[in-house]
Amino acid sequence: MNGLMQAQQLTTAMLIRHAATNHPQREIVSRGADGALARSNWRTVERHARHIAAGLADLGLKPGDRVATLAWNRLPHLELYYGVSGAGMVLHTVNPRLFPEQIRYIIDHGGARILCVDADLLPIIEPLLADLPKIERVIVLADQADMPETRIADPISYQSLIGGPSAIAAWPDIDENSASALCYTSGTTGNPKGVLYSHRSTVLHAMSALANDSMSLGAADSILVVTPLFHVNAWGIPYSAAMAGSKLVLPGSALDPVSLYELMRDEGVTFSLGVPTIWFAFLDHLERERAIEDRQALKLDRIFTGGAATPRSLIERFRSLLGVETMQAWGMTETSPVATVCRPLAHHADLSDADQIDLRALQGRSVFGVELRIEDEDGHELPRDGEAAGLLKVRGPWVLNAYHGQPAGSALDAGGWFDTGDVAKIDPDGFLQITDRAKDVIKSGGEWISSIDLENAAVAHPKVAEAAVIGVAHPKWQERPLLLVQLHPGETCTKEEVMEHLADKVARWWLPDDVIFVEELPHTATGKLLKTELRKRHGDHFAAAADAVS
Ligand code: AMP
Numbered sequence: 276m277n278g279l280m281q282a283q284q285l286t287t288a289m290l291i292r293h294a295a296t297n298h299p300q301r302e303i304v305s306r307g308a309d310g311a312l313a314r315s316n317w318r319t320v321e322r323h324a325r326h327i328a329a330g331l332a333d334l335g336l337k338p339g340d341r342v343a344t345l346a347w348n349r350l351p352h353l354e355l356y357y358g359v360s361g362a363g364m365v366l367h368t369v370n371p372r373l374f375p376e377q378i379r380y381i382i383d384h385g386g387a388r389i390l391c392v393d394a395d396l397l398p399i400i401e402p403l404l405a406d407l408p409k410i411e412r413v414i415v416l417a418d419q420a421d422m423p424e425t426r427i428a429d430p431i432s433y434q435s436l437i438g439g440p441s442a443i444a445a446w447p448d449i450d451e452n453s454a455s456a457l458c459y460t461s462g463t464t465g466n467p468k469g470v471l472y473s474h475r476s477t478v479l480h481a482m483s484a485l486a487n488d489s490m491s492l493g494a495a496d497s498i499l500v501v502t503p504l505f506h507v508n509a510w511g512i513p514y515s516a517a518m519a520g521s522k523l524v525l526p527g528s529a530l531d532p533v534s535l536y537e538l539m540r541d542e543g544v545t546f547s548l549g550v551p552t553i554w555f556a557f558l559d560h561l562e563r564e565r566a567i568e569d570r571q572a573l574k575l576d577r578i579f580t581g582g583a584a585t586p587r588s589l590i591e592r593f594r595s596l597l598g599v600e601t602m603q604a605w606g607m608t609e610t611s612p613v614a615t616v617c618r619p620l621a622h623h624a625d626l627s628d629a630d631q632i633d634l635r636a637l638q639g640r641s642v643f644g645v646e647l648r649i650e651d652e653d654g655h656e657l658p659r660d661g662e663a664a665g666l667l668k669v670r671g672p673w674v675l676n677a678y679h680g681q682p683a684g685s686a687l688d689a690g691g692w693f694d695t696g697d698v699a700k701i702d703p704d705g706f707l708q709i710t711d712r713a714k715d716v717i718k719s720g721g722e723w724i725s726s727i728d729l730e731n732a733a734v735a736h737p738k739v740a741e742a743a744v745i746g747v748a749h750p751k752w753q754e755r756p757l758l759l760v761q762l763h764p765g766e767t768c769t770k771e772e773v774m775e776h777l778a779d780k781v782a783r784w785w786l787p788d789d790v791i792f793v794e795e796l797p798h799t800a801t802g803k804l805l806k807t808e809l810r811k812r813h814g815d816h817f818a819a820a821a822d823a824v825s
Contacts, residue, residue: 285478287455288361288446290517295321298494298520304542305350306527306534308395313350317517320354325442327358333441334412336388338363338449341457343387343410344505345369345378345396347528351416351433352504355391356513360455360474361446367457368505371396372800373467379403381459381467382410385679391416391433394423395528401426451475457679458507460608469679470608472508480611480673481514483642488618490546490579490602494520497542497574501530501549502582506801507612510548510581510604521546532560540572548579550802551589555740558592559763575599581606581613583803584709586731587636594632605638605709607695609686611673615639615647615707636731638699638707645671647707648692649699661702664710664723668692698723715806717746718754724785726806729756732780736773738766743796743804744787749817757816758787759809761796768792788817 283289294301299318306312331342342359344366346352359366367385369378378399382390383406390407391414392400404410404427413427418434455474459467484490492498498521502509516523524542526534535557538544561570578593581604590601606612617639619631626634641647649657649665657663670692677685687693698711710716710725717724726744733742741761746754762768770790777786791813797805 284449284451284474286361286446286449286451286474287357287477287514288449290478290481290514291317291321291324291357291361292446294517294520301494301520301522303350303353303523303525304538305348305353305525306529306538307349308393308527310529310534315350317520320350320357322442323354323437324357324361325444325446326437326439327354328362328443328446329441330436330439331359331362331364331389332443334389336362336364338447339365339454340389341365341367341385341387343367343369343382343385343390345371345390345392345400346416346504347371347393347396348500348504348509348525349393349416349527350525351391352393353513353523353525354437356456356504356508357517360477362443363447363449363453365454365457365471368508369459370503370505370800371399375399375403377467379406381469382407384466385457385459385469388412389414393417394421397423397425397427449474451478456508458505458608470675471679472611472673476611476673477508477511477514478518479644480511480613481518483644483673484511484515484613485519486642488640489604489613489616489642490515490548491577492516492519492521492546496545497522497524499524499526499535499538499542499544499547501526501535501547501553503801506582507606507608510579510606510612512548532557536560536565536569536573539575540569543574545574545576546579547575548581550582551580551585552583552741552798552802554578554580554589554593558589558596559740561596562592570597573597577602579604579616582801584638584727584731585636586734587632588731588735590632590635594628601635603635603638605707609675609693609695610645610669610671613642614645614669614671614674615641617706620704634706637702638709640705640707644673645669647699647701647705649701654688659701659703659705661700661706661708664698664700664725666713667695667697667699667707667709669695698725712806715745717744717756719746719749719752719756719784721753722784724756726756729758729777729781729785729787732777733758733760733773735780736768736776738762738768739773740764741796741804743806743809745806745809745813747788747810747814747816749788755817756785756787757813758790759793759796759813760790761793791816 294317394417416433585603603617606614657665729744749755
């Protein structure tokens, strides 16, 4: 017997219609390339999105066609999110910080017919266009009067797309299982792989973010979107903010601490999200250059971090400087991305401050809909005892089943689980602790050493700005940890000082065999430590040291 409820399809159009109807005046603030702020609202975003839908159809695009974007967190990019997918086409967001060849590969592999690009990113795309035969037209995200000189043939201005008389009257019916957006993994090794989100997975993921034990978003929130719109759909914020009716603050390309501080202060920001490296720079700025009254001027209520492990020191500093709690989340491009979020349980209420910070340094518990499992190398499930570390697998309605262009189900094992490539522990309360990427774990004398734990311990030293630990080949132990440290500007420190600091924080046999001080650590285009590069640079460190001694 079927239930007698309306089988309304879950689509992105449903989200923007809701925001335009129920939160029409809620503001969207966007910082342009020149630093000027543009102000719009959900009603106008929806109207512009209907113009985009009509304009793309006029250009000959059909449902399922891809539209690529190379753009910062600005208003046009947000409007494209809804205009493109609401019309049944697929929004393919591309990361402009990648190497040119990766950008070319990703756009070509995604198969877009139209490319939308911010005017300040044109120099990246101009030299690549000759090798992108599938791109038919380029839309420059600028007003007609501001169209830059370009050697691209027949560029269309964004203004002509949204300013013309034609707009679709109503959003078309779309099957909720059809694709809405495409995003590529950052791929530190091999070619990046495409993850194709559906309307249904997008709406369910967005709804999950609103839950109290996830981002806990509401209409009263003002959200500073630090996470790029080209990185896993800014962790779903454009969708969940429309569902909640929140205000959005889009910082453009300026993610420096001064710009972020000013936007937070002036736009009454209550919630923000981003990778830990951004927040370290922000807290350094607050600590060194802002008076107490400046800090008190912020309305910030909570910070959501992810993309890399959040060190204890970050959580501690947000608390002591701003009285703000950090919520760490774990996820990946393949999981839309939010899969776990760290919020305390009732029985944690009486924990000491230090224990609460320890708790928040975990990756958290699965949100409803996502299942987790850890396995040993033979595929046997490991206990949730907080001790056993194994390969982390996930499944759920917003976890991928195959990469773009691969047969359905090909990314899953026989039980329907997706292997994340992360190594983790799960404790009896269900709290996940990521100890490493499987390829970064340090295998020493038959045991595993967690590079993440060592890095977190190292950055707790007040002089250390960032730390990376890699496993380096060792003649006796197979691998031993090598610690690379970037100090805060102007600081000096010795190897002995660092080792002494680590001595009571990790097991003796985990202590790194050497410490190297570096000017700067390399990062991927999404802000993660680029360990492949570090292994290339320092992979023979212990062999070289042994040679030097002999
Ligand atoms: P991406 O697909 O680029 O978002 O990268 C996903 C990967 O980032 C995961 O597989 C993890 O290795 C890492 N990651 C994301 N969030 C966290 C976190 N909170 N702690 C540790 N690693 C994380």
